[in-house]
Amino acid sequence: MTKAGSSSAPTTAAFFAQAALAFGLALLAVSIGIAFLPVDGWVRAFLAVGMLFTVTSAFTLAKCVRDRQEDSYLVSRVDQARLDKLLAEHDPFRQAA
Numbered sequence: 149m150t151k152a153g154s155s156s157a158p159t160t161a162a163f164f165a166q167a168a169l170a171f172g173l174a175l176l177a178v179s180i181g182i183a184f185l186p187v188d189g190w191v192r193a194f195l196a197v198g199m200l201f202t203v204t205s206a207f208t209l210a211k212c213v214r215d216r217q218e219d220s221y222l223v224s225r226v227d228q229a230r231l232d233k234l235l236a237e238h239d240p241f242r243q244a245a
Contacts, residue, residue, distance in 0.1 A: 175203065 182195045 175199075 178199055179196075182192055182199065185192060185195070
């Protein structure tokens with residue numbers, strides 16, 4: 149079974165785990181880098197808030213892209229259902245009265 153609007157194979161559990169692990173490691177590495185950066189606390193706090201804003205913005209953008217794809221998929225399904233109904237009702241051999 150494929151995802152809505154997708155022609156590729158569904159995401160496997162291994163791929164999901166790999167993506168989650170990569171995200172976690174990247175977030176941890178940047179957090180450790182910010183924590184041990186030899187700068188004043190205000191600079192560290194600014195970088196931490198910037199990283200937090202970047203991460204939350206990335207999640208929001210991914211959700212918006214997904215929602216837009218799902219919406220376009222639903223619209224195309226409705227259009228396809230209308231076309232199927234018209235084709236099913238059409239009789240090419242019917243004579244005009």
